[in-house]
Amino acid sequence: MARLYAEEMVLNMGPQHPSTHGVLRLKLTTDGEIVSHIEPVIGYLHRSFEKHAENLEYQMVTPFTGRCDYLAAMGSEHGYAMAVEKMMGIELPERVEYLRVIFAELQRIASHLVAVGTFGLDVGAITPFIYCFRERELILDLFEMASGARLLYNYIWIGGLAHDVPPGFVEKTYEFLDNFEKRVAEYNQILSGNKIFIERAADIGVMTPEVAINYGVTGPSLRASGVNIDIRRTQPYSIYDRFEFDVPLGEGAQGTVGDSWDRYYVRVLEMQESAKIVRQALDQLPVEGDVQAAVPRRIRPPKGEIYFRSENPRGELGYYIVSDGKNVPVRVKMRSPAFSNLSVINEIGHGWMISDVIAILGSLDIVLGEIDR
Amino acid sequence: MIVTEQEIYSSLSTKFGESIGDFITEETFNPTVLVKAGTLADVCTYLKESESLQFDSLMSLSGHDQDGESELSVIYHLYSTVLDHYCTLKTFVDREEAVIASVANIYRTADWHEREAYDLYGITFTGHPDLKRILLEEDWEGYPLRKDYVAAEFYRGMRIEKVK
Numbered sequence: 001m002a003r004l005y006a007e008e009m010v011l012n013m014g015p016q017h018p019s020t021h022g023v024l025r026l027k028l029t030t031d032g033e034i035v036s037h038i039e040p041v042i043g044y045l046h047r048s049f050e051k052h053a054e055n056l057e058y059q060m061v062t063p064f065t066g067r068c069d070y071l072a073a074m075g076s077e078h079g080y081a082m083a084v085e086k087m088m089g090i091e092l093p094e095r096v097e098y099l100r101v102i103f104a105e106l107q108r109i110a111s112h113l114v115a116v117g118t119f120g121l122d123v124g125a126i127t128p129f130i131y132c133f134r135e136r137e138l139i140l141d142l143f144e145m146a147s148g149a150r151l152l153y154n155y156i157w158i159g160g161l162a163h164d165v166p167p168g169f170v171e172k173t174y175e176f177l178d179n180f181e182k183r184v185a186e187y188n189q190i191l192s193g194n195k196i197f198i199e200r201a202a203d204i205g206v207m208t209p210e211v212a213i214n215y216g217v218t219g220p221s222l223r224a225s226g227v228n229i230d231i232r233r234t235q236p237y238s239i240y241d242r243f244e245f246d247v248p249l250g251e252g253a254q255g256t257v258g259d260s261w262d263r264y265y266v267r268v269l270e271m272q273e274s275a276k277i278v279r280q281a282l283d284q285l286p287v288e289g290d291v292q293a294a295v296p297r298r299i300r301p302p303k304g305e306i307y308f309r310s311e312n313p314r315g316e317l318g319y320y321i322v323s324d325g326k327n328v329p330v331r332v333k334m335r336s337p338a339f340s341n342l343s344v345i346n347e348i349g350h351g352w353m354i355s356d357v358i359a360i361l362g363s364l365d366i367v368l369g370e371i372d373r
Numbered sequence: 374m375i376v377t378e379q380e381i382y383s384s385l386s387t388k389f390g391e392s393i394g395d396f397i398t399e400e401t402f403n404p405t406v407l408v409k410a411g412t413l414a415d416v417c418t419y420l421k422e423s424e425s426l427q428f429d430s431l432m433s434l435s436g437h438d439q440d441g442e443s444e445l446s447v448i449y450h451l452y453s454t455v456l457d458h459y460c461t462l463k464t465f466v467d468r469e470e471a472v473i474a475s476v477a478n479i480y481r482t483a484d485w486h487e488r489e490a491y492d493l494y495g496i497t498f499t500g501h502p503d504l505k506r507i508l509l510e511e512d513w514e515g516y517p518l519r520k521d522y523v524a525a526e527f528y529r530g531m532r533i534e535k536v537k
Contacts, residue, residue, distance in 0.1 A: 043508040050493070051517055086402065213430050213454055216482030229454055304400035307433065307450045307461065320435045320448065335433035335450075343485045372508060 022368030095289030122362035202255030205360035219315025224250035441520030
């Protein structure tokens with residue numbers, strides 16, 4: 001049947017809208033209930049991170065990186081610290097490496113819990129959100145125990161950690177893992193296999209591998225399209241080559257490969273893989289070691305530049321740092337994963353209903369803090 | 374088959390001759406090929422379409438201003454998801470007339486990244502589908518990441534606080 005075209009209407013979704021995960025404005029051109037074009041308008045959270053970084057000493061940039069991706073502050077700090085350490089050629093004590101991996105992976109679980117929970121919320125499932133936040137609280141408790149903060153840590157320093165973890169941390173983390181591994185089955189029961197949820201997410205906003213790669217989509221959203229790229233595997237950094245874990249890929253179990261449901265489910269599977277990594281890291285964690293041993297007294301990377309990337313919960317987090325040998329960087333560019341991930345929204349979102357656009361946006365798991373920087 | 378940056382450089386200089394500048398391996402962790410601004414889009418097309426290179430992903434595109442006096446530069450970090458190898462391109466553009474061809478129709482990633490470089494460095498990318506500011510307001514004056522940038526005193530009647 002030929003489609004009837006009505007007069008187009010431009011509709012503003014946001015900047016203040018509960019499903020935009022922050023302050024994002026989508027200019028939707030609608031033809032009746034069908035969205036024919038989506039233009040994201042960003043910049044509402046722009047805090048000029050890169051400009052600030054050019055006026056701060058290297059170690060003073062660390063807290064700013066956490067404020068960019070505030071749901072994965074440990075990951076952002078880890079990437080930045082590794083980039084500067086590589087420039088300076090710093091060798092880290094084993095204990096630092098293991099603790100960093102433990103925190104980065106716990107952060108990945110915490111971040112994915114928000115992604116999974118809020119995605120459910122976006123499509124009308126309120127209960128799973130509470131379930132997810134219940135477990136996230138426990139991770140934040142662990143972070144608070146170690147760093148004193150629950151959201152923005154400034155814990156991973158260039159060359160080490162702010163301080164060692166307190167006694168009892170390892171036991172509490174084991175306790176959390178024992179509990180968490182059972183909880184994932186609950187999410188699957190209440191959300192993944194929920195008929196209404198599947199109807200809302202499966203076959204919606206299918207992203208082909210070609211589109212994903214061309215738009216620079218990375219992380220779980222890329223792997224949901226069946227592309228097996230995880231920087232922890234393809235270009236292992238830190239000590240990720242020592243752990244056994246699978247890289248979950250989208251299989252189209254409820255519909256098409258690369259649909260919103262796949263993007264959701266890859267995150268659920270990834271949380272389990274992260275839990276596996278944390279468990280292995282805890283088992284192998286060296287007891288001895290000063291976490292401040294390799295922290296340099298003066299941070300002056302030699303003249304030069306680096307592009308260093310790491311796998312953040314949302315995808316490839318790249319730092320392009322230029323140094324002229326002084327204690328202040330000449331340039332710090334953050335290639336934030338959600339920035340590129342959001343840019344694909346028109347490509348995969350046009351032609352769907354307004355309610356589907358909400359689902360597609362939720363499945364991309366964006367954080368405006370790192371998009372706008 | 375993984376191709377080293379050195380081999381990519383040789384193949385580029387055979388293909389494009391004079392337009393390819395030096396190959397920088399010192400003072401960088403990502404060996405970089407210098408490319409003349411005029412041929413950059415052609416080089417990218419070649420890197421993407423060549424059978425043996427297949428650079429299908431632009432990881433990052435960054436503008437850069439070294440000191441506020443010399444030329445601005447644009448740095449392209451490329452990656453081949455198929456063959457798992459890397460390549461970094463760097464090109465210089467004039468400060469006053471910062472114009473370079475857009476690669477947004479080769480790599481869609483470049484669309485927003487070029488808008489960002491335009492927004493913060495004032496580099497114009499010709500052939501870009503919709504070049505306008507992305508992070509700052511449309512009526513913002515100047516390009517904040519240029520080293521010689523001086524912030525205006527007021528923006529829409531609000532005082533802009535001085536940094537340092």
